[in-house]
Amino acid sequence: MNKPLVSIIIPAYNRAHLIGETLDSLIGQTYSNWECIIVDDNSSDKTEETIKLYKEKDNRFKLILKSKEDKKGASVSRNIGLKVAKGDYIQFLDSDDILAANKLEEQILLVSNEDEFVISTCKWGRFDHIGETLKLNENNPDYRNFDSAKEYFDLIGLHGGFFPSHSFLMNKKLITFSGDWNESLTMNDDGEFFFRVLSNCSKIIFAGNTYVLYRNNVSGENLSLLQTTEKAYSLVNSWKIIESLYQTKYGDSDSTFLNKKKQGIYFGIKREFPKVIRENKVFFKQQIKNDTVSLKLAKLKKRIFHKLKIIFKK
Numbered sequence: 001m002n003k004p005l006v007s008i009i010i011p012a013y014n015r016a017h018l019i020g021e022t023l024d025s026l027i028g029q030t031y032s033n034w035e036c037i038i039v040d041d042n043s044s045d046k047t048e049e050t051i052k053l054y055k056e057k058d059n060r061f062k063l064i065l066k067s068k069e070d071k072k073g074a075s076v077s078r079n080i081g082l083k084v085a086k087g088d089y090i091q092f093l094d095s096d097d098i099l100a101a102n103k104l105e106e107q108i109l110l111v112s113n114e115d116e117f118v119i120s121t122c123k124w125g126r127f128d129h130i131g132e133t134l135k136l137n138e139n140n141p142d143y144r145n146f147d148s149a150k151e152y153f154d155l156i157g158l159h160g161g162f163f164p165s166h167s168f169l170m171n172k173k174l175i176t177f178s179g180d181w182n183e184s185l186t187m188n189d190d191g192e193f194f195f196r197v198l199s200n201c202s203k204i205i206f207a208g209n210t211y212v213l214y215r216n217n218v219s220g221e222n223l224s225l226l227q228t229t230e231k232a233y234s235l236v237n238s239w240k241i242i243e244s245l246y247q248t249k250y251g252d253s254d255s256t257f258l259n260k261k262k263q264g265i266y267f268g269i270k271r272e273f274p275k276v277i278r279e280n281k282v283f284f285k286q287q288i289k290n291d292t293v294s295l296k297l298a299k300l301k302k303r304i305f306h307k308l309k310i311i312f313k314k
Helices: 019-027 047-057 074-084 103-111 149-159 172-178 189-200 229-250 256-269 274-278 285-313
Strands: 006-012 034-040 061-065 089-092 118-127 169-171 203-215
Touching: 006 019, 006 074, 019 034, 019 047, 034 047, 034 074, 047 061, 061 074, 074 189, 089 103, 089 172, 103 118, 103 169, 103 203, 149 189, 149 256, 169 172, 172 189, 189 229, 229 256, 229 274, 256 274, 256 285
Parallel strands: 006 034, 006 089, 034 061, 118 203
Antiparallel strands: 089 169, 118 169
16 A cells, blocks of 8 residues: 655744754654655845755655745735645644654554545653753643534633644645635644634544654744734734634534633733733623632732731731
C-alpha cells in the first residue's frame, strides 16, 4: 500500500537562528513520505540562506519567497503553502517549534484508515532550548478520543484545554471543506481556523505515543502577545466569528465553552484596552454582568472586614 504524502507548511520570518532545529526534527522523522513547504515572509536575516542549505541536502524541502507586494503575515503564508501542497494530509508547523521523531508516523497510522474528516491530536510540552530535560503535559483532560467536535467543545467548556497548532494532523479535504486561514485576523487566527476545522471533523483521535514541543516566547518576539488595540479588536472579532459559527451549528446560545473563552478574553483585555470592552458591550454582556456582581461582593467583603476590624480593636 502506498504511504500517503504529508505536506508540512512552515511560515518563516527572521528565524535563521532557530529554523534549523525545526527542520532537523523533520529530517529525523521515522515517516519519510513528506514534503516541507517553507514560505519566507521577506526575512531580513539569513533565513533564506539557511533554508537553501537544507534544500541542497534534501529535496523534500521547498522554499517559496513572498514578493514585496504580497500581504505580510503567517496566515497569508500558510494559505500560499496550502495552494501548492500536494499532500493528502497537512501538518502545520511554526519555524521555531519541534515534532517528535515518530509524530507523523504515529498519527498517519491512526487516521489513514479512517474517513477523510477525522483529525488527530497528540501530547505537547513547552521548551526553551533543544537538549533540555523533556517536560510534557501528561494529564490534560483533552488527552483522549472524541466521537464528535461538540463533545470536545463541551469538555473544554468544563475543564479548559489547548492544543498547539502543530499537534494536529488532518486531511487536506477537511481544510478545503472548512476554508482557508482568515488573513484579516492579526490575533487568534489559529484559534478561529482550527475551530472551523474541528467543528467540521467527524471525530478526534488522540495519539498518546508521540508529542510536539512549543517553544516559549523568544526575546519578546512572539507575535501572539496582546500588545496593541488593533490586536485586541482582532481577538474579539475572531471570537465573534467563532460564536456565530458555533451558535449556527449547535444552536446553543448559552454555551459553557463560549462563556468560558469569552470570560478569559474579557479579563485579558479590560485593564489595558477598556475602549474595546466598551465598544463590545453586547458581546461581553454576561461577562460584564458577572464582573459587576463580583466587584460588588468584593467591596461588601472589604466593608465588613473593616467594620469587624474596628469592633475587635475596641
